[in-house]
Amino acid sequence: MSTTTPTSVAETGRAGTGTAPATPGSADRSAAEIADLARSVTGSASLDDTAWRRYLHGLPGVDKVGADGRAAALSTRSIKTTSKAWALDTIIRMVDLTTLEGADTPGKVRALAAKAVRPEPADPTCPSAAAVCVYNDLVPVAVEALAGTGVKVAAVSTAFPSGRASRAVRLADTRDAVEAGADEIDMVIDRGAFLSGRYSQVYEDIVAVREECRANGHHAHLKVILETGELATYDNVRRASWLAMLAGADFIKTSTGKISPAATLPVTIVMLEAVRDFRALTGVPIGVKPAGGIRTSKDAIKYLVAVNETAGADWLDPDWFRFGASSLLNDVLMQRNKLATGTYWGPDYVTVD
Amino acid sequence: MTTTASTAGSPFEYAPAPESRAVVDIASSYGLFVDGEFTPASDSGSFKTVNPATEEVLAEVAEATEEDVDRAVRAARRAQEKVWGPMPGRERAKYLFRIARLLAERSREFAVLETLDNGKPIRESRDVDVPTAAAHFFYYAGWADKLEHAGYGPDPRPHGVAAQVIPWNFPLLMLAWKIAPALATGNTVVLKPAETTPLTALLFADLLRQAELPPGVVNIVTGARATGSALVNHPDVDKIAFTGSTAVGKRIAKEIAGTRKHATLELGGKAANIVFDDAPVDQAIEGIVNGIFFNQGQVCCAGSRLLVQETIAEELVERLKARLGTLRVGDPMDKNTDVGAINSPQQLARITELADAGTAEGATRWSPDCELPSSGYWFAPTLFTGVSAAHRIAREEIFGPVLSVLTFRTPAEAVAKANNIPYGLSAGIWTEKGSRILWMADQLRAGVVWSNTFNRFDPTSPFGGYKESGYGREGGRHGLAPYLIEGSTY
Numbered sequence: 001m002s003t004t005t006p007t008s009v010a011e012t013g014r015a016g017t018g019t020a021p022a023t024p025g026s027a028d029r030s031a032a033e034i035a036d037l038a039r040s041v042t043g044s045a046s047l048d049d050t051a052w053r054r055y056l057h058g059l060p061g062v063d064k065v066g067a068d069g070r071a072a073a074l075s076t077r078s079i080k081t082t083s084k085a086w087a088l089d090t091i092i093r094m095v096d097l098t099t100l101e102g103a104d105t106p107g108k109v110r111a112l113a114a115k116a117v118r119p120e121p122a123d124p125t126c127p128s129a130a131a132v133c134v135y136n137d138l139v140p141v142a143v144e145a146l147a148g149t150g151v152k153v154a155a156v157s158t159a160f161p162s163g164r165a166s167r168a169v170r171l172a173d174t175r176d177a178v179e180a181g182a183d184e185i186d187m188v189i190d191r192g193a194f195l196s197g198r199y200s201q202v203y204e205d206i207v208a209v210r211e212e213c214r215a216n217g218h219h220a221h222l223k224v225i226l227e228t229g230e231l232a233t234y235d236n237v238r239r240a241s242w243l244a245m246l247a248g249a250d251f252i253k254t255s256t257g258k259i260s261p262a263a264t265l266p267v268t269i270v271m272l273e274a275v276r277d278f279r280a281l282t283g284v285p286i287g288v289k290p291a292g293g294i295r296t297s298k299d300a301i302k303y304l305v306a307v308n309e310t311a312g313a314d315w316l317d318p319d320w321f322r323f324g325a326s327s328l329l330n331d332v333l334m335q336r337n338k339l340a341t342g343t344y345w346g347p348d349y350v351t352v353d
Numbered sequence: 354m355t356t357t358a359s360t361a362g363s364p365f366e367y368a369p370a371p372e373s374r375a376v377v378d379i380a381s382s383y384g385l386f387v388d389g390e391f392t393p394a395s396d397s398g399s400f401k402t403v404n405p406a407t408e409e410v411l412a413e414v415a416e417a418t419e420e421d422v423d424r425a426v427r428a429a430r431r432a433q434e435k436v437w438g439p440m441p442g443r444e445r446a447k448y449l450f451r452i453a454r455l456l457a458e459r460s461r462e463f464a465v466l467e468t469l470d471n472g473k474p475i476r477e478s479r480d481v482d483v484p485t486a487a488a489h490f491f492y493y494a495g496w497a498d499k500l501e502h503a504g505y506g507p508d509p510r511p512h513g514v515a516a517q518v519i520p521w522n523f524p525l526l527m528l529a530w531k532i533a534p535a536l537a538t539g540n541t542v543v544l545k546p547a548e549t550t551p552l553t554a555l556l557f558a559d560l561l562r563q564a565e566l567p568p569g570v571v572n573i574v575t576g577a578r579a580t581g582s583a584l585v586n587h588p589d590v591d592k593i594a595f596t597g598s599t600a601v602g603k604r605i606a607k608e609i610a611g612t613r614k615h616a617t618l619e620l621g622g623k624a625a626n627i628v629f630d631d632a633p634v635d636q637a638i639e640g641i642v643n644g645i646f647f648n649q650g651q652v653c654c655a656g657s658r659l660l661v662q663e664t665i666a667e668e669l670v671e672r673l674k675a676r677l678g679t680l681r682v683g684d685p686m687d688k689n690t691d692v693g694a695i696n697s698p699q700q701l702a703r704i705t706e707l708a709d710a711g712t713a714e715g716a717t718r719w720s721p722d723c724e725l726p727s728s729g730y731w732f733a734p735t736l737f738t739g740v741s742a743a744h745r746i747a748r749e750e751i752f753g754p755v756l757s758v759l760t761f762r763t764p765a766e767a768v769a770k771a772n773n774i775p776y777g778l779s780a781g782i783w784t785e786k787g788s789r790i791l792w793m794a795d796q797l798r799a800g801v802v803w804s805n806t807f808n809r810f811d812p813t814s815p816f817g818g819y820k821e822s823g824y825g826r827e828g829g830r831h832g833l834a835p836y837l838i839e840g841s842t843y
Contacts (some may be wrong), residue, residue, distance in 0.1 A: 060633055062631070066636025083367050086365065
């Protein structure tokens with residue numbers, strides 16, 4: 001811990017008092033800058049497996065009982081009235097509306113895009129979702145449907161969800177999506193490599209995918225999916241978070257949604273601690289995206305509370321926190337209407353997409 | 354009323370979320386609960402109990418005289434000899450199970466009343482005090498018909514009448530710790546709650562009537578020091594159980610010296626919470642916060658001395674300060690409040706005096722920026738750095754939300770510093786190294802040693818002190834011993 005954790009915590013920004021994080025793209029770092037930072041943080045010129053192991057295993061451990069207890073305590077916050085209204089609108093603005101099925105069609109994607117832009121057509125005050133998240137081949141459809149709306153197109157790539165393909169195939173997959181106009185790439189890490197201690201391979205994968213995101217004048221935002229359900233321990237979640245951040249991830253994301261468990265509150269808190277400490281150490285803010293399994297407003301509000309009280313208020317923004325979800329949005333819309341009118345809508349009053 | 358520091362600039366302000374006080378009916382006056390009936394004091398004397406968060410008078414409570422105490426002890430003796438003592442353990446167990454179930458069913462009522470009378474956050478009374486109290490009754494209900502297998506001989510017998518005096522910091526929970534093992538073992542009880550927090554004990558008396566517990570098995574006499582003294586010194590009391598200050602504990606020990614009375618004393622503490630440089634740091638921060646700010650630090654086993662390995666001290670304190678900035682101090686009835694009111698003006702004065710002594714002796718004082726309510730008794734969460742072992746704030750029990758930070762270099766030094774105190778109630782160890790936890794736990798002279806957690810209570814686990822923190826154990830199988838005379842008939 002003494003050698004590896006942030007030493008400049010004093011300068012960090014506690015919520016509300018720190019400097020606001022840079023906006024995405026405003027201070028994009030070059031590959032060389034990222035590698036320099038990784039070398040300086042790990043204290044290794046070579047960035048080989050031994051160096052990574054020494055660094056990642058030197059991070060402070062996570063006590064599971066304590067981490068679960070903290071999540072349970074934050075879950076007891078009671079969010080009512082005005083704060084609930086703010087939270088519901090913020091959740092809508094943070095949703096990456098997702099469809100990742102083998103049966104996806106252009107029609108389905110267009111329907112989802114329309115929903116993302118105007119989740120509640122009858123209410124002009126209802127904000128748009130952050131993005132629509134689709135498989136690679138449907139990116140052109142989503143790009144066309146969302147042109148000029150401000151809603152981003154996110155593509156899952158790198159042989160999603162398993163990632164079990166050669167680096168060449170995974171990079172080609174990414175290139176396809178970027179060339180087709182995806183604003184954001186949700187890549188998966190090679191969990192097999194991570195779990196067998198081949199950390200440098202995971203690092204190099206992420207660096208290479210990031211280069212692909214920035215190739216040919218493109219600038220796709222990179223979200224790195226850790227698939228925390230397969231990493232299994234909170235210690236691994238913390239290590240994978242730091243590895244991804246040091247490799248240049250713009251966002252760290254919990255899950256593909258194809259593995260159970262997907263996002264959990266304690267895992268998300270461990271990742272929020274990681275981005276908080278990373279900014280304290282390096283000055284670089286990184287976003288967090290829990291994905292999968294968050295279906296109700298009540299659950300999503302617990303995540304917002306965790307963001308507020310762990311990473312701080314700077315992260316309460318769609319640039320820095322997202323929800324990967326499909327059914328969450330409808331529940332938020334129903335709760336939003338309940339708060340405004342006092343009556344619950346039945347499920348037939350929100351669209352099934 | 355609820356304010357925060359570091360979340361102050363946040364767009365996510367939590368709107369007030371007050372628990373309703375309509376779930377509990379508070380009478381304007383309460384009598385003594387003796388022999389199954391509520392009766393006024395023999396001289397009609399009474400005192401007021403107030404809500405420490407608002408200074409509002411909640412009720413007038415009868416102040417038991419020596420005569421009232423005598424009446425209660427006689428009722429308890431009668432009930433012990435005629436009803437409760439002869440009753441088979443399996444029948445006593447049914448009453449205890451019934452009490453436990455009723456506590457769980459009426460938990461919201463008890464939680465609200467506890468918060469109103471004590472000042473602790475509703476989150477704590479709802480999630481800790483009341484459920485743990487019910488769990489104690491459930492647990493000891495299970496022992497009532499198995500006493501011959503508890504390791505205290507083939508036919509262990511009760512002492513008879515237990516006089517129990519409890520403090521104001523966990524009024525209902527301490528009542529449960531005292532009454533549950535006493536009843537399970539066949540003793541009857543005269544209990545005196547603290548004068549600033551009598552209401553949940555009186556509501557519990559109402560619950561006992563609902564449970565149809567035979568009259569006289571539990572008697573509750575409210576009052577202050579004179580009542581407590583009359584109870585402890587009553588000649589027909591067999592067993593004394595006291596939780597409170599070391600000064601009063603010593604006085605009780607002197608008063609009963611040479612009598613036939615047995616006693617358990619659970620007294621003060623000045624626990625070391627020891628953090629090594631390989632600790633799980635985020636959880637350690639939570640444990641430190643829970644160790645000293647849980648119940649406003651008014652906890653005998655509070656982790657009031659933070660011993661941090663020097664290599665990480667500076668960083669840990671910075672992290673701790675950031676965390677303290679997110680504590681929500683204010684209205685205890687708000688479900689989002691983390692730190693509530695101090696129980697009484699006397700306690701507030703003591704905390705203030707000791708904290709001022711810390712400043713005067715040269716330690717560095719820090720509190721998060723938080724606005725305290727204008728009425729009621731409040732003390733902001735406070736952190737002292739640059740504390741030397743010779744400072745009063747490192748030696749004396751403050752019993753408030755004040756943490757003294759000290760450092761150490763080696764495990765042996767941590768042990769020496771942790772033990773170098775007249776108390777020995779609890780300690781905490783934070784490290785990922787299991788072997789060190791076991792080694793430390795062997796070296797620490799403290800009744801409870803928590804590893805990688807703090808301030809966790811469970812009815813199955815014994816609790817009690819070394820040295821001036823008292824003697825006797827409560828909880829677990831060990832908690833039966835003080836209420837039993839070991840049997841020897843085969």
